[in-house]
Amino acid sequence: MPVNLTTPAxxxxxxxxxxxxxxxxxxxxxxxxxxxxxxxxxEGARVAGVFxxxxxxxxxxxxxxxxxxxxxxxxxxxxxxxxxxxxxGEQGMRDAxxxxxxxxxxxxxxASQILPFSTGVIMEPLPVDKIAAGLPAAVANMRADNWxxxxxxxxxxxxxxxxxxxxxxxxxxTVTVTGISKGSGMIHPNMATMLGYIATDAAVAQPLLxxxxxxxANRSFNxxxxxxxxxxxxxxMLIATGKSGAEITDAGSAGYAxxxxxxxxxxxxxxxxxxxxxxxxxxxxxxxxEGGRDEAxxxxxxxxxxxxxxxxxxxxxxxxxxxxxxxxxxxxxxGDLDVAALKLYLDxxxxxxxxxxxxxxQEEDGQRVMKQxxxxxxxVLNRGAVNATLWTCDFSYDYVKINASYRS
Amino acid sequence: MPVNLTTPAxxxxxxxxxxxxxxxxxxxxxxxxxxxxxxxxxEGARVAGVFxxxxxxxxxxxxxxxxxxxxxxxxxxxxxxxxxxxxxGEQGMRDAxxxxxxxxxxxxxxASQILPFSTGVIMEPLPVDKIAAGLPAAVANMRADNWxxxxxxxxxxxxxxxxxxxxxxxxxxTVTVTGISKGSGMIHPNMATMLGYIATDAAVAQPLLxxxxxxxANRSFNxxxxxxxxxxxxxxMLIATGKSGAEITDAGSAGYAxxxxxxxxxxxxxxxxxxxxxxxxxxxxxxxxEGGRDEAxxxxxxxxxxxxxxxxxxxxxxxxxxxxxxxxxxxxxxGDLDVAALKLYLDxxxxxxxxxxxxxxQEEDGQRVMKQxxxxxxxVLNRGAVNATLWTCDFSYDYVKINASYRS
Numbered sequence: 170m171p172v173n174l175t176t177p178a179x180x181x182x183x184x185x186x187x188x189x190x191x192x193x194x195x196x197x198x199x200x201x202x203x204x205x206x207x208x209x210x211x212e213g214a215r216v217a218g219v220f221x222x223x224x225x226x227x228x229x230x231x232x233x234x235x236x237x238x239x240x241x242x243x244x245x246x247x248x249x250x251x252x253x254x255x256x257x258g259e260q261g262m263r264d265a266x267x268x269x270x271x272x273x274x275x276x277x278x279x280a281s282q283i284l285p286f287s288t289g290v291i292m293e294p295l296p297v298d299k300i301a302a303g304l305p306a307a308v309a310n311m312r313a314d315n316w317x318x319x320x321x322x323x324x325x326x327x328x329x330x331x332x333x334x335x336x337x338x339x340x341x342x343t344v345t346v347t348g349i350s351k352g353s354g355m356i357h358p359n360m361a362t363m364l365g366y367i368a369t370d371a372a373v374a375q376p377l378l379x380x381x382x383x384x385x386a387n388r389s390f391n392x393x394x395x396x397x398x399x400x401x402x403x404x405x406m407l408i409a410t411g412k413s414g415a416e417i418t419d420a421g422s423a424g425y426a427x428x429x430x431x432x433x434x435x436x437x438x439x440x441x442x443x444x445x446x447x448x449x450x451x452x453x454x455x456x457x458x459e460g461g462r463d464e465a466x467x468x469x470x471x472x473x474x475x476x477x478x479x480x481x482x483x484x485x486x487x488x489x490x491x492x493x494x495x496x497x498x499x500x501x502x503x504g505d506l507d508v509a510a511l512k513l514y515l516d517x518x519x520x521x522x523x524x525x526x527x528x529x530x531q532e533e534d535g536q537r538v539m540k541q542x543x544x545x546x547x548x549v550l551n552r553g554a555v556n557a558t559l560w561t562c563d564f565s566y567d568y569v570k571i572n573a574s575y576r577s
Numbered sequence: 578m579p580v581n582l583t584t585p586a587x588x589x590x591x592x593x594x595x596x597x598x599x600x601x602x603x604x605x606x607x608x609x610x611x612x613x614x615x616x617x618x619x620e621g622a623r624v625a626g627v628f629x630x631x632x633x634x635x636x637x638x639x640x641x642x643x644x645x646x647x648x649x650x651x652x653x654x655x656x657x658x659x660x661x662x663x664x665x666g667e668q669g670m671r672d673a674x675x676x677x678x679x680x681x682x683x684x685x686x687x688a689s690q691i692l693p694f695s696t697g698v699i700m701e702p703l704p705v706d707k708i709a710a711g712l713p714a715a716v717a718n719m720r721a722d723n724w725x726x727x728x729x730x731x732x733x734x735x736x737x738x739x740x741x742x743x744x745x746x747x748x749x750x751t752v753t754v755t756g757i758s759k760g761s762g763m764i765h766p767n768m769a770t771m772l773g774y775i776a777t778d779a780a781v782a783q784p785l786l787x788x789x790x791x792x793x794a795n796r797s798f799n800x801x802x803x804x805x806x807x808x809x810x811x812x813x814m815l816i817a818t819g820k821s822g823a824e825i826t827d828a829g830s831a832g833y834a835x836x837x838x839x840x841x842x843x844x845x846x847x848x849x850x851x852x853x854x855x856x857x858x859x860x861x862x863x864x865x866x867e868g869g870r871d872e873a874x875x876x877x878x879x880x881x882x883x884x885x886x887x888x889x890x891x892x893x894x895x896x897x898x899x900x901x902x903x904x905x906x907x908x909x910x911x912g913d914l915d916v917a918a919l920k921l922y923l924d925x926x927x928x929x930x931x932x933x934x935x936x937x938x939q940e941e942d943g944q945r946v947m948k949q950x951x952x953x954x955x956x957v958l959n960r961g962a963v964n965a966t967l968w969t970c971d972f973s974y975d976y977v978k979i980n981a982s983y984r985s
């Protein structure tokens with residue numbers, strides 16, 4: 170079950186002026202499951218995004234990148250679940266374009282003004298006819314206050330829908346930021362997450378919007394892992410409609426910093442929600458690596474811990490078998506690491522120093538922390554001034570169960 | 578249960594003249610479990626080895642390296658299970674040296690002529706008093722035909738003892754090669770395995786012996802993974818007693834090639850046995866990456882597949898959800914990989930080409946192969962002439978069960 174995570178009430182999710190959302194049941198997933206989302210944007214909205222670095226990236230990722238690069242103004246996003254349209258070759262490209270064309274026909278815009286997204290099983294042909302048949306219902310369903318249903322429509326193995334709204338005053342105007350995300354397995358984003366959509370009614374110039382989404386991704390979705398599997402379909406999109414009247418034109422301005430902070434806060438909540446709802450997760454683990462020489466070595470050590478099946482199963486068992494963390498630190502690939510110089514903490518408990526178990530460490534202290542559902546592993550490297558924080562979850566029977574049966 | 582793996586009969590394991598083995602129950606593990614092995618070598622034997630690259634390497638690894646480097650002739654190896662003496666700081670170093678001193682006293686040699694090895698739980702103090710108390714019984718038990726019991730004495734979570742003997746004629750002399758290994762979890766060797774010991778009665782000069790063990794490790798233990806966790810205690814040792822009369826002095830000689838081939842065959846069997854006995858394994862998976870530009874990129878892609886929890890759980894389920902393999906290939910980190918150029922096979926079944934599912938692929942063909950207990954994944958990259966082969970296993974409920982409870 171998700172770790173300390175609930176979906177916000179529908180009323181807590183604030184509409185973003187200039188964005189309408191409609192959902193439908195297109196029959197890609199089993200009957201009774203919503204699997205199609207259309208987000209229509211008013212004219213003038215700007216969109217920026219970051220995408221997976223997986224070389225087997227999905228056809229919709231390629232098409233979305235193309236359409237963004239054309240700069241012709243994006244008028245809608247379309248998301249299907251149940252099928253990733255990845256590992257589908259040329260036919261997959263045709264299917265992604267056909268999806269855009271079908272929606273463009275309904276909305277009266279160009280196909281190149283549509284961004285397509287897919288998530289689900291890989292290497293199966295996209296049922297594009299079902300999507301085309303489902304689009305009119307999604308368009309008919311479009312409303313500004315539909316974020317709650319939208320967050321549910323993009324779920325796959327997710328148990329809990331992920332969403333958040335925040336407001337901030339910028340230049341005397343109230344600016345709203347609302348976001349949704351999905352993801353639970355195949356989570357080790359590299360530039361983005363499975364799928365995340367954040368919209369604001371601030372006006373943000375295109376290059377600044379790209380900078381803002383990249384910075385937010387680097388401090389949120391690029392700091393999480395469930396199983397170390399980087400998806401073929403990762404995408405995080407940031408939409409700025411400009412309807413609030415607040416305008417951001419300078420990366421050095423107070424308004425930029427304010428909005429960046431809120432967008433990053435929403436992105437971090439959505440990213441952490443994916444880990445809290447990680448497949449089979451029973452524990453949410455924060456990994457802080459402090460005192461490194463650079464971010465790369467901090468993240469290497471952090472991900473070695475986060476990806477170790479031995480560490481993850483020990484946390485599942487609430488077993489303070491913490492030598493497994495030392496082993497992971499040791500094989501992380503930091504060649505000149507002085508293991509005698511580092512300190513390992515579990516929450517406030519000093520576990521290891523001087524290359525071995527701390528004299529003050531008591532098994533019952535480790536046991537106490539291991540029984541919590543939220544735990545922080547802190548490694549102080551004592552070789553520099555750089556810190557990094559990652560978030561992951563444990564590895565349970567249910568992870569195996571879910572992934573030994575998931576095909577939808 | 579181990580995948581198509583049984584322990585050879587005691588009679589199939591041939592003594593190696595110049596090596597005696599004795600085992601004992603020192604009480605490090607729970608009562609009734611043998612946990613101590615002494616291998617005594619006749620004077621003149623040469624020993625070479627490769628060790629873990631884990632920065633948190635165990636104290637016995639450091640001491641064994643030191644003693645080998647001194648070149649004073651190795652007279653015995655001592656192995657305890659139940660405790661890794663890793664992550665134990667300065668006390669661990671003192672304990673490893675004390676173990677050597679205790680055995681040296683019994684055998685009438687110098688402590689620096691003993692190589693110590695430990696395997697088991699990390700970050701717990703070595704019960705050196707129990708080991709010292711158990712050594713006389715191990716010494717009293719020493720026999721040349723004791724390889725079968727020795728293979729059992731070094732097991733931890735292993736279900737099946739791992740051992741192999743081969744003979745080869747070199748220069749008119751019969752040369753014997755006998756080896757044992759242990760390992761089941763925390764298996765992603767990087768220079769060696771958990772623990773492996775191979776002995777021959779050929780005479781091999783020291784630098785050649787080091788070359789031989791390094792080559793054998795690179796083609797065997799360095800090609801396996803169970804869970805991607807590189808141990809703190811990996812070691813593969815090659816012993817050459819010279820008692821057969823066959824002498825190898827030149828790396829370019831026919832005798833060197835013959836012995837290298839047999840040592841590599843034994844090492845490969847022992848390494849594969851560790852995967853077949855991988856914690857919770859139900860399937861043995863051979864991963865062949867062909868047509869790469871260099872070995873590094875072949876291994877990157879191979880290990881990405883081998884470490885993917887999603888791929889491993891799909892194999893556990895016998896579910897041909899093979900898009901997960903494409904995703905792993907895509908995120909392996911080969912930045913300029915042309916995914917449209919590669920082909921993916923499951924045994925003889927062509928699964929994917931041209932960036933997507935092969936037109937000829939039928940789900941029932943994939944299903945048929947997935948139901949086997951031995952399966953080959955073959956990726957033809959079509960970008961060079963280099964091949965690499967790795968071996969791994971699937972990921973089951975039992976892996977989680979074993980590692981959520983293992984502390985001994």
